[in-house]
Amino acid sequence: MKSKEEILNSYYSQGADGMPEIAADGLLKAMEEYRLQAEEAAFNAARELNGAQPTFATFADYKASLEAEIEQQPKEDTVRLVADSIIEQFLPDNPNEQTFEFRLKTEGAYYIAHYARNSAGAWEYQKAEVAE
Helix, strand or coil: CCCHHHHHHCCCEECCCCCEECCHHHHHHHHHHHHHHHHHHHHHHHCCEECCEECCCCHHHHHHHHHHHHHHHHHHHHHHHHHHHHHHHHCCCCCCCCEEEEEEEECCEEEEEEEEECCCCCEEEEEEEECC
16 A cells, blocks of 8 residues: 555655646546545455445445445435425324324425424424335
8 A cells, every 4th residue: 555655755756846746636646546445445444344245346336335335425415404494384183193204396306394392392304115
């Protein structure tokens, strides 16, 4: 594993005055190389074992699983944001209700948003599920 200094030194060139200098694109390349190296080092350090086999065989498999998680999370965040913004239209009339749910459509799909009353009496978002 290269140190930051070793990576930077590989992108230096000799300036007109004889002093070492690094061009902007060289600096960007050095930063990207260091970032990739750090990601792979973190992967190797945090690799989980599933029995005797690692959970992810390669760094590429690990990155693919992260990207899949990133793709799913914004949908949940979007559904929650939309549900929280329209909740007043669906509040139950019965003050004794402890839970309720309503349907909404966002990003071309229908969801059911679930809410529950907390100890202070306010409605809290619990989860959303895809509506059939």
